[in-house]
Amino acid sequence: MKKFMDENFLLSSEVAQKLYHDYSEKMPIIDYHCHINPKEILDNKQFENITQVWLYGDHYKWRQMRTFGIDEKFITGDGSDYEKFLAWAKTISMAIGNPLYHWTHLELKRYFGVEETLNEKTAPAIWEKVNKMLNTEEFRVRGLIKKSNVKVICTTDDPIDSLEYHLAIKEDKSFDIKVLPAFRPDKALGINKETFKEWFNKLEEVVGNKITNFDEYLEALKKRVEFFHEVGCRVSDNALDFVPVGNASKEEVAEIFVNVLKNGSVSFEAENKFRVFVLKFFGKLYHDLNWTNQFHMNCVRDNNTKMFKVLGPDTGFDSLNDTEVAIPLSRLLNALNMENALPKTIIYSLNANDNSTIGTLIGCFQGDGIKGKLQFGSAWWFNDHKTGMQEQIKSLASLGMLSTFVGMLTDSRSFLSYTRHEYFRRILCNVIGEWVDNGEFPDDYEVLGKIVSDISYNNANNYFNM
Numbered sequence: 001m002k003k004f005m006d007e008n009f010l011l012s013s014e015v016a017q018k019l020y021h022d023y024s025e026k027m028p029i030i031d032y033h034c035h036i037n038p039k040e041i042l043d044n045k046q047f048e049n050i051t052q053v054w055l056y057g058d059h060y061k062w063r064q065m066r067t068f069g070i071d072e073k074f075i076t077g078d079g080s081d082y083e084k085f086l087a088w089a090k091t092i093s094m095a096i097g098n099p100l101y102h103w104t105h106l107e108l109k110r111y112f113g114v115e116e117t118l119n120e121k122t123a124p125a126i127w128e129k130v131n132k133m134l135n136t137e138e139f140r141v142r143g144l145i146k147k148s149n150v151k152v153i154c155t156t157d158d159p160i161d162s163l164e165y166h167l168a169i170k171e172d173k174s175f176d177i178k179v180l181p182a183f184r185p186d187k188a189l190g191i192n193k194e195t196f197k198e199w200f201n202k203l204e205e206v207v208g209n210k211i212t213n214f215d216e217y218l219e220a221l222k223k224r225v226e227f228f229h230e231v232g233c234r235v236s237d238n239a240l241d242f243v244p245v246g247n248a249s250k251e252e253v254a255e256i257f258v259n260v261l262k263n264g265s266v267s268f269e270a271e272n273k274f275r276v277f278v279l280k281f282f283g284k285l286y287h288d289l290n291w292t293n294q295f296h297m298n299c300v301r302d303n304n305t306k307m308f309k310v311l312g313p314d315t316g317f318d319s320l321n322d323t324e325v326a327i328p329l330s331r332l333l334n335a336l337n338m339e340n341a342l343p344k345t346i347i348y349s350l351n352a353n354d355n356s357t358i359g360t361l362i363g364c365f366q367g368d369g370i371k372g373k374l375q376f377g378s379a380w381w382f383n384d385h386k387t388g389m390q391e392q393i394k395s396l397a398s399l400g401m402l403s404t405f406v407g408m409l410t411d412s413r414s415f416l417s418y419t420r421h422e423y424f425r426r427i428l429c430n431v432i433g434e435w436v437d438n439g440e441f442p443d444d445y446e447v448l449g450k451i452v453s454d455i456s457y458n459n460a461n462n463y464f465n466m
Helices: 014-024 038-042 050-054 059-067 081-092 099-112 123-134 141-147 164-171 196-207 214-231 250-263 268-289 305-311 326-338 352-365 386-399 419-437 445-463
Strands: 029-031 150-154 178-180 238-240 292-297 344-349 374-376
Touching: 014 419, 014 445, 029 445, 038 141, 038 164, 050 081, 050 123, 059 081, 059 099, 081 099, 081 123, 099 123, 099 419, 141 150, 164 178, 164 214, 196 214, 214 250, 214 268, 250 268, 268 292, 268 326, 326 352, 344 352, 352 374, 352 386, 374 386, 386 419, 419 445
Parallel strands: 029 150, 150 178, 238 292, 292 344, 344 374
Antiparallel strands: none
8 A cells, every 4th residue: 555645646657756756846837827816926925824825715625615514604704714724624634536635735745844634633733833834934925936936927817907916026026936917808708797887887997088889899908908918918818608609790799789888788699799709809919919818618607696695706606517619619719710810729628528629629720830839728627636637638648749738727826726736747747657657658768758847847838928
C-alpha cells in the first residue's frame, strides 16, 4: 500500500515519477483564467485565518458541506470562522473520491507544512498552526503567489470595470508578477437579463456619452476592448451557457437592439441573433489585437431559485447542461474563419460528453502557422477531478495533438488554489507514463521531457502573447 500523498502521489510508474520531478514540478505557472480579486493583490491582503482563505466564496466547498448536512449558518451564515472551519474539517474527512479532498491536503502540505489529514480531531491544532503562519508577512497574498512560482495571473473583468487595481499593480515595481485583466463581456450579450438596463447605464457613464443605437453600442464596446488592451489584457472569456444559433444582418440586429432599449426585452430567437452577431464582432476585434478568446459552455446556472434569492449567483447551485454544441459552434467558428478573423480560441464544456465534439471540431480550424491555434480547454469545473482530467488529456491526444496543449488553470477565487496545477501535472505525467510503460511511446526523455515542460508552462507562455 502506498503512503497517502507522498512525493509520488498519483505517479504510478518510474517514468511518471521522472517526468514529474525532473521536468514538470518546478516549471512556473501562468494562471490564464481565475476569479481572484486584484484589489487583494494590490493591498497585499493578510488573512486572519484559514476560513477566510478557504471558505469565503468557495462554492465548491459549500456544495459538499450542504450535501453532508451542515447547516447554512456554518457555510454562508453568521457562524464564526472557527465554527465554519470545524464544519469543513468534519465534511472533508468523509469526502472520499472527491478532488476537494486532494486539493485541501495539497494546500495544507505545500503552503503550511501540515502532514496530518484534516478531520475533527486534528482541526484545532491545524487551525492554530496555519493561522499563526497566515499572520506573518510571508503569508500575505503576494507571498502566497510568489511561493507558488506564478508568473502571470489573468483575472475576470467586466467591460465597464475601471481596471484601477490592475493599473496600480502595474506601477508597483516591488511586485514583478504580471496581474492582467481578462475581458468578460457576458453582460454585454445578456440583453434579456433583468440586470442589462443597469449595466447598460453604467456603460454609458464609462464611455461618457448616451448610446441610442446599435452602431454607438458597438463603438462603446470597441473602446472598452481597446482600453483593456492598453492595460495589458490579451485574453477574453465568455460564459456561453448555450451556444447561440442565429444569422441576421446588421440592420436586423440594430432593430433588435432598439427594441431592447424601448421594451426591455426581445424574443429568445432575437436574443440569439443578437448574441451571434456581437460574438462575431468581438471575435474580429480579438483577432486583430492577437488576443485569445475563451468559450466556457454548457452550464445551467442558479437552479435553486429559493437560494438564489437569498445568496445570489455563484453560490453552489449550478450544474452541467446538455445543449447542442457541434453545429452552432461550428457555424460561429466558420463565420469568423470565412472573414479571416478567427482569433486563437480555447473551448471548454462543462459536459464531458462534448469532449469528442470539441476534439474533432478544433482540428477543422487549425492553421495560420500558430501551434495549437484552437485549444480544447482543460477539464473545467465539475470535470477538474482525476477522472475528468485523464479523459480530457486522452481525448485531446487521441483526436488532436496533446503536445501543443496550453495546460491547466485554476478558475478559482482562492490564493491557495495554485496546487491545482500540481494536481494536473501529476495526472498528466502519469497518463504519459502509462503510455510509455505499455510500449505505446518510446522512453525518449528528450522528447517526453519537452512535451511535459511545454504543457506545464512553455506552451502557455508562447501562446498568450503576454
